[in-house]
Amino acid sequence: MRGLNRRTSAAITAIVILAIIIAIYLGGSLLPDSALKADFSQKALKPSVDHIFGTDYLGRDMFVRTIKGLSLSLTVGAIASCISALIALVIGTTAALGKGLIDHAINWFIDVFMSVPHTVLLILIAMVLDRGATGVLIGIALTHWCQLARIVRAEVLQVRSQQFVLASRKFGKSPFWIAKEHIFPHVIPQFFVGLILMFPHAIMHESGLTFLGFGLPPEQPAIGIILSEAMSYISSGAWWLAFFPGLSLVILVLLIDKLGSTVRYLLEPREAQM
Amino acid sequence: MKALEVKNLSISFNRYQKGLKKKDLKVISNLNISLYEGQILAIAGSSGSGKSLLAHAILGILPKNAKVEGTMLWYGEPLTLSLQKKLRGKELALVPQSITYLDPIKRVGKQISEDQSKVTAVLKRYDLSEKIKRLYPFELSGGMARRVLLATAVAGNAKVIIADEPTPGLSKELAETAMSHFRELADQGAAVLLITHDLDLALRYADRIAVFYAGTTVEIAKASDFEREELLRHPYSRALWNAMPQNNFKSTPGVQPYAGSIESGCVFAPRCNLKTLECTQTTPPMRILRDGEVCCYHAT
Amino acid sequence: MLLEVKNIKFSHDGKTPLIKGISFCIEAGERVALVGPSGCGKSTLAQIIAGYIKPHGGKILFDGAPLPDRGYCPIQLIYQHPEKAINPRWRLGKTLREAWDPDESLLKDLGIEKAWLDRYPSELSGGELQRFCIARALAPQTRLIIADEISTMLDVITQAQVWEVLLKVTQERGIGIIAITHSEDLAKRVCTRVINFEDLNNR
Numbered sequence: 001m002r003g004l005n006r007r008t009s010a011a012i013t014a015i016v017i018l019a020i021i022i023a024i025y026l027g028g029s030l031l032p033d034s035a036l037k038a039d040f041s042q043k044a045l046k047p048s049v050d051h052i053f054g055t056d057y058l059g060r061d062m063f064v065r066t067i068k069g070l071s072l073s074l075t076v077g078a079i080a081s082c083i084s085a086l087i088a089l090v091i092g093t094t095a096a097l098g099k100g101l102i103d104h105a106i107n108w109f110i111d112v113f114m115s116v117p118h119t120v121l122l123i124l125i126a127m128v129l130d131r132g133a134t135g136v137l138i139g140i141a142l143t144h145w146c147q148l149a150r151i152v153r154a155e156v157l158q159v160r161s162q163q164f165v166l167a168s169r170k171f172g173k174s175p176f177w178i179a180k181e182h183i184f185p186h187v188i189p190q191f192f193v194g195l196i197l198m199f200p201h202a203i204m205h206e207s208g209l210t211f212l213g214f215g216l217p218p219e220q221p222a223i224g225i226i227l228s229e230a231m232s233y234i235s236s237g238a239w240w241l242a243f244f245p246g247l248s249l250v251i252l253v254l255l256i257d258k259l260g261s262t263v264r265y266l267l268e269p270r271e272a273q274m
Numbered sequence: 275m276k277a278l279e280v281k282n283l284s285i286s287f288n289r290y291q292k293g294l295k296k297k298d299l300k301v302i303s304n305l306n307i308s309l310y311e312g313q314i315l316a317i318a319g320s321s322g323s324g325k326s327l328l329a330h331a332i333l334g335i336l337p338k339n340a341k342v343e344g345t346m347l348w349y350g351e352p353l354t355l356s357l358q359k360k361l362r363g364k365e366l367a368l369v370p371q372s373i374t375y376l377d378p379i380k381r382v383g384k385q386i387s388e389d390q391s392k393v394t395a396v397l398k399r400y401d402l403s404e405k406i407k408r409l410y411p412f413e414l415s416g417g418m419a420r421r422v423l424l425a426t427a428v429a430g431n432a433k434v435i436i437a438d439e440p441t442p443g444l445s446k447e448l449a450e451t452a453m454s455h456f457r458e459l460a461d462q463g464a465a466v467l468l469i470t471h472d473l474d475l476a477l478r479y480a481d482r483i484a485v486f487y488a489g490t491t492v493e494i495a496k497a498s499d500f501e502r503e504e505l506l507r508h509p510y511s512r513a514l515w516n517a518m519p520q521n522n523f524k525s526t527p528g529v530q531p532y533a534g535s536i537e538s539g540c541v542f543a544p545r546c547n548l549k550t551l552e553c554t555q556t557t558p559p560m561r562i563l564r565d566g567e568v569c570c571y572h573a574t
Numbered sequence: 575m576l577l578e579v580k581n582i583k584f585s586h587d588g589k590t591p592l593i594k595g596i597s598f599c600i601e602a603g604e605r606v607a608l609v610g611p612s613g614c615g616k617s618t619l620a621q622i623i624a625g626y627i628k629p630h631g632g633k634i635l636f637d638g639a640p641l642p643d644r645g646y647c648p649i650q651l652i653y654q655h656p657e658k659a660i661n662p663r664w665r666l667g668k669t670l671r672e673a674w675d676p677d678e679s680l681l682k683d684l685g686i687e688k689a690w691l692d693r694y695p696s697e698l699s700g701g702e703l704q705r706f707c708i709a710r711a712l713a714p715q716t717r718l719i720i721a722d723e724i725s726t727m728l729d730v731i732t733q734a735q736v737w738e739v740l741l742k743v744t745q746e747r748g749i750g751i752i753a754i755t756h757s758e759d760l761a762k763r764v765c766t767r768v769i770n771f772e773d774l775n776n777r
Contacts, residue, residue, distance in 0.1 A: 005296050163658045164669075166626055171673035171713075172646035185663055320701055320729035442727075445612040446756060473730055474757070517734035519759035525734035529685050529702065 010262050017259045021074065024252065028071020036060055036068065036221065047240050054240040057233065066245045069223040070252055072216070076133060077202035080140035084202070085195040088145035092152025093187075096160065097179070106153075110146050118143040122205060126214045136215045140202050148194040152187060159186040189267040196260035200253040207249060223249050276349070277434050277465035278309040278332065283344035285327055285336070298341070300533045301327055303489045305344070306560050306567070309434060309465040314456060316468040316476035316497075319486030324533060325469045326371070329436045332467075333368055334358030348434075367432035371439045373419045376411040382422055383407025387429035396425040400455070417448045424455055435459060436467045441475060453479040473514070482566075485511045488541035489533020491560075494567040507568040510542045540570065548572045576602040576637065576750050577649075577718055582622060583631030584615070593619055595632065596774045600718070605744070605751040607761035610771030616754050619771070620720045623752070624651035636718070646673070650711040654723040656703035660695045667691035670706055674713035683739045684709055701732040708736060712743055718750040726755070737764055 039059035047054040053062035095106035122139045129135035159165060165182050169175075209215035210224025218225050223245050230242035285302040301324040309315055319325050330336045332346060334355055346353040348361070358366070368375075376385055383406070386393045397406060400421040406414075414422060420440065427435050437456060441449040457479055460466045470476050476483055477497050485493040485508060493508035500506065503515045513526040528545035539554040540546070546553065550571070558569045577600040584593040592615045600606055610616050621627045623634055625641045634641060636648060653659050660669050670676060670691065684705045695703060704724060711719060721740070725733035741764065744751055755761055761768055 005290070007290055007296075162661075163653060164661045167651075167659055168672065169644075170625065170647040170650065171710075172644070173672070174644075182661060318729075320699070320727070320732065447611070471727060471729065474759075514730050517731040519734075519757065519763040523734055523737075523763045525731055525738055527685070527735075529687070530699075530729070530732075532699075 007266065010265050014259055014262045014266065017255050017262070020255060021252075021259070024067060025071050025074050028068045028074075031064055031068060036064060044238055047244075053244040054238075056229070056241055057238075062240065062244060065221050065226055066223070066248050068221045069226050069245060070248060072220060072222050073203045073206055073249070073252075074199075076137055076140075076206045076216075077199050080137045080202045080206070081144070081195060081198040083137070083141035084144040084198060085148060085191070087141065088148035088194070089152055089187075089191060091145065092149040093156055095149070096153045096156035103153075110149060114146050119205070119208070122209065123212070123214050126209055131214055131217070133216055133220075136206050136209050139209070140205050144198055144201055144205075148191070148198065151190055151194055155187045155190050156183055159183050190264075193260055193264040193267065196263060197257065199256045199260075203249070203253055203256075275311045276308055276347075277311050278349075278353075278467075279347040280305060280307050280328075280332070281345045281347070282306065283328070283331065283342070283346070285324070285331055285343075286341045287337075288339045288341065301489060302331075303533045304557070305490050307467075307484050307491060307494065309467055311433070311463055311465050312460055313481040314460045314466040314468055314479060315482045315484060315494075316470060316480035317484045317486050317491070318470060318473045318476050320471055320530070324489060325486055326438050329368060329438045329467070329469055332358075332436060333362055333366065335362075364430045365433045367427035367430055367435050369423050369427045369435060369437040369440055371442070373411045373414060373423065375423075376426075378411055380410075381407065382409050382411060382414070385411075386422065386426050389429075392429045393425075396429045399428070400425055417444070417451075420444065420448065420452050421455075424452070428459065432464060434465045434467070436469070438469045439471070440468070441470065441472060449475065473518070485514065488531050488536065490541060490569070492542060492569050493573075496566060499566065507563055507566060507573040508542070508570050509546050509548055509572075513545075542570075576600050576604075577623070578635040578638075579619075579623060579632075580635065581632035582619065582629045582634070584618060584622060584627070584629050586618075593622075593629070594775055596771075597632075598769055598774060600750050600752065602717070602750055603745070603748045604767065605741075605753065605765040607765035607768045608752055608754045608771055609756065609758075609761060609768060612756070614771055615775070616771050617722055620651060620722050620752070620754060624649045624720055626651070646713065646715045648715055648717040649720065650713075650716050650718070651720045651722065652704075652707050652711050652724045654726055656700060656707045657695060659707055660703060662695050664694075665691070666693055666695065666698070666706055669695075670710055673710050674715075676709045676712070680709060680712065680739075680743070683742070685735055701728045704728060704732075705736065708740065712749075714747075716747075716749055718752070719744065720752045720754070722754045723756070725760070726757075733760070 037060070042051070042055045042059035044057050045051055045055040051061050051063065053066055055061055056065070091106060095103045098106075122143050125139035125142060126135040129138055159182060165178060168178050168182060206215060207222070207224040207227070210222045211228045213228070215224055216222040226245045227242055230238075230245070233241050283302060283305040284300065286298045286300040288296055289299050290296055305328065307315060307317070317325050317328065327336065331342055332353070336342065348357060351357070376382070383390070383393055386396065393407065394404070397404065402418065402421055402425070406418065406422065411419070435456070440452050440456075444452065453475060456466050456468065468476060468480055477500050480497050483495050483497055483500065484491045485495070487510050493506070493511045495506060495511065500515060503512050506512050506515055516522045516524045517526065526545060531541065531544070536544070539556060540549070540558055543549045543553045552571055558571045560567050560569050563573055579596060579598050582593055582596045583591065585591045596619065608616055618627065622629050625634075625647055641647060641649065660666075686705050686709060690698060690702065708724070719740070725736055728736065740751070743749070751765070753761065753764055
């Protein structure tokens with residue numbers, strides 16, 4: 001990246017990662033289900049040119065299964081993150097804009113909520129909602145808003161006390177106008193970054209829940225299902241059944257995390273002018 | 275005795291403009307000043323015009339993305355990075371704007387000087403009690419903080435002292451006290467560079483004034499020259515004189531341009547009523563006129 | 575009587591009183607200088623008068639009535655540091671028009687160039703930003719301006735420019751001025767009367 005300044009290379013990094021993520025998602029949704037057909041003649045093959053991730057015990061191509069699984073994780077993760085982020089936005093803003101009592105009450109509630117191990121809570125919610133995609137989605141959405149809510153609250157409180165916001169009131173502007181024109185634009189960058197950084201959590205939790213059997217049903221080619229099936233075959237030496245899907249999941253999560261931190265770097269107005 | 279000389283100094287920063295491009299932003303261009311032992315030279319210009327960067331350049335503590343051109347001489351010798359490092363904090367001292375320049379987790383006594391006997395001496399000189407030694411920077415009041423910063427510079431037996439905006443936020447009495455301390459230091463042989471936006475204060479305590487405009491010095495005059503308009507040389511200095519509330523309180527139209535935004539010619543030409551073609555084409559060099567220096571083709 | 579400050583009391587921490595009962599009045603069109611040492615409470619009093627802080631005792635009456643809680647406030651406060659009074663994420667054109675739509679001649683008088691309207695605050699100097707703050711505060715509904723050390727950080731010429739315009743506009747419209755400054759020369763030039771904060775505070 002010689003000759004490119006840090007900002008440009010950061011922008012390129014972000015675009016590349018985004019392209020990869022979109023490619024995975026599209027690949028998974030566009031690949032026909034026929035690619036997942038069982039073919040017993042191709043049973044349990046090691047990775048090769050024809051099947052780069054190998055095949056499983058039903059002869060299904062592992063690469064196709066992995067891509068489809070990642071695509072599914074992305075979908076569930078994205079929807080759950082968006083819902084969770086919205087909850088965070090509402091709660092955070094209410095806490096920051098409400099009178100002292102409301103702020104105290106919400107802070108107390110967040111503290112209590114965060115003291116419960118969220119994986120346990122997640123499993124409980126998923127079970128109550130009878131598992132499946134809905135269960136996982138709602139479970140994740142309801143347990144991940146806390147940190148982002150705190151960030152939103154802090155940002156809103158900080159802007160609210162600035163002189164230019166206080167002066168705005170004296171110019172006759174309504175609180176609604178001030179929220180729309182002053183507060184909202186200030187909060188959005190951090191909110192957006194927080195939203196992106198929620199994805200990896202959501203995806204990992206979805207996979208974890210599915211792996212444990214509390215998530216997506218076995219008919220769906222989710223990574224969690226793939227991994228839990230692979231566990232039973234590990235002793236027979238079919239290492240590729242767990243290795244590639246697991247590695248792909250980790251790489252996907254790391255890529256999204258990198259995207260989040262790159263976007264944060266690009267959006268920070270107070271960054272060093274280097 | 276000339277302690278420090280700055281010749282044709284230009285400082286520019288490599289910064290991001292909107293979006294992804296980087297551009298060089300010039301802050302100081304072709305600045306010339308000389309510091310003499312026993313004298314206070316004040317650089318007067320508005321806040322945020324880049325004068326503090328001059329202090330940082332002399333000390334060698336500019337940020338990494340700064341580009342420096344020109345020469346600086348310390349008692350006739352070139353002021354290189356290694357020489358700056360050697361002199362910093364000892365013979366070349368900075369009295370900074372605020373206590374944020376001090377280490378917030380180190381007690382004040384240790385920061386004034388390693389040598390404890392020097393610390394005691396210098397605290398006594400500025401009427402600070404011994405108890406100050408055990409305090410942390412954030413526990414100091416405004417006036418105390420000022421004196422501690424001064425003590426830090428003095429404890430090193432500095433020959434050249436740079437005071438960067440030492441008076442904002444101080445009451446009138448404290449500001450006068452601070453300035454009298456600098457006067458005392460100069461009288462004892464140090465060369466003092468005072469960077470300030472308060473022209474009144476500068477005129478009362480400095481020996482010479484360097485008039486700062488658009489990133490450069492356009493005139494170096496004796497402080498007493500500001501008593502009458504005719505004694506000043508550069509049209510901008512005269513405009514300054516006219517604008518002072520105690521004189522005519524009359525403004526000159528136009529706005530001070532950014533350093534480097536005037537491509538060629540004199541930086542004041544766009545606002546000057548004496549300008550000729552020559553003024554817009556070539557930058558007038560600094561010349562000696564009536565016991566002072568000026569950058570103007572028409573000054574008499 | 576334009577402004578009545580009646581027995582204002584205030585303390586930052588609830589224990590040590592800062593403002594111990596200050597009263598004074600200002601007529602329409604008067605220009606009053608409020609002088610006093612640094613840290614004595616002038617800026618706090620300015621914020622109380624402009625309605626930013628609620629006093630712990632006493633009241634402020636404007637035209638005989640308390641200051642309105644909403645709508646354009648007829649008392650406008652201009653601060654010493656314009657960077658803090660401007661939203662760094664807005665273009666300056668938007669900041670200028672937040673309160674009202676200033677006419678061309680006012681902008682020209684204040685030296686605000688058209689090119690600046692598209693820029694962001696970080697691209698301009700303090701002196702240039704202060705011109706925007708002043709233009710913004712001069713809406714037709716303004717009846718009193720509190721200038722809290724507005725030209726302290728500016729160079730002498732910008733200070734003269736800015737006060738020339740302020741004096742012209744306030745005289746045209748009969749707007750009152752409370753100028754907080756530590757420069758006696760400026761106070762003498764600009765104001766018709768001088769109030770000493772400490773005299774009022776230590777009755």
